[in-house]
Amino acid sequence: MKDLSILFENKDCLVINKPAGLAVQGGEGIKTSLDSLLAENYDPRPLLVHRLDRDTSGVILVAKNKEAAARFSSYFAERSQGSQIRKLYLGICSKTPQPSSGVIRLPLEIKGKTKESETRYRLVSENPGIPCSLLELELGSGRMHQIRRHLAQINCPILGDDKYGDFGLNKTLHKSIGLKRLLLHASRLIIPEEGIDITAPLPEYFAPFSLTLAGVFSHDT
Structure with missing residues (x-):
């Protein structure tokens, strides 16, 4: 196609x-x-x-x-x-959330209305040199920009996010290792x-962050 x-x-x-x-x-x-x-x-x-x-x-x-x-x-x-149904994502965010796995339950405003929202996350690996971490994320609800907004709310925004992200860090990473895109990928759909x-598979532009991806796509998630 x-x-x-x-x-x-x-x-x-x-x-x-x-x-x-x-x-x-x-x-x-x-x-x-x-x-x-x-x-x-x-x-x-x-x-x-x-x-x-x-x-x-x-x-x-x-x-x-x-x-x-x-x-x-x-x-x-x-x-x-x-x-x-399950929708799973992989995202590289700044810092590492604490605890390393859990559920973000924070309301989000959608078209003037507050909606209950839930995002589950699990730490896959860390790159302390940047620092950043690779998270596996799963939607418990389906709000606009939900993952991006939730991670920003816990001070671990997705790298490359030009709306909710750490703009200073994004600029630094753009200059140093060529960060150009949002590092969020819809990795798996289960129905x-x-x-x-x-x-x-992850796009090639995730590679410069040198995170260990072994087992990320295992079917016993």
Whole structure:
């Protein structure tokens, strides 16, 4: 498929490894989006059922028909109401959260309303030389920019985050090792109801941070 990496496909869905910088939907100032690329390559065009931030890379699922779209959309909408769906991310943040694993339960304001929000995290490895740490993160709710906002709230922002991050550190790392992108990656999507368990490899631009990634994608997470 032109310009997109397909991780999995069946009669009902496509799972794509979205590159950072590609918007999911079109809009003002956006010439190319995931939605437009799907329209160019498929007839009928697959349907969006969830989102990833433009600057976040990794796993995103689209449905091939309206019936599948309704089914998959219900999984994402109901993940706090009994659905077994899991969305896991890898992120490199400044510092190391304390404790090294836990749950961030902090409300977030969404369109003027305060919403309860939950992000689970686990330390994978540290790089004290920068210093930074690699975290595995899992959404317990689905608020806009939730992971980025939660980590910023506990003073461990994602590196490369130009909205909620440590701007001084980002600038220093840009000059010293070429940090140019948000270091947040949607690494794994699990939908037991559909027998789907898909991982996406980390982009190469994570490599300069020299973190030990062995076991990150193990299926006993």
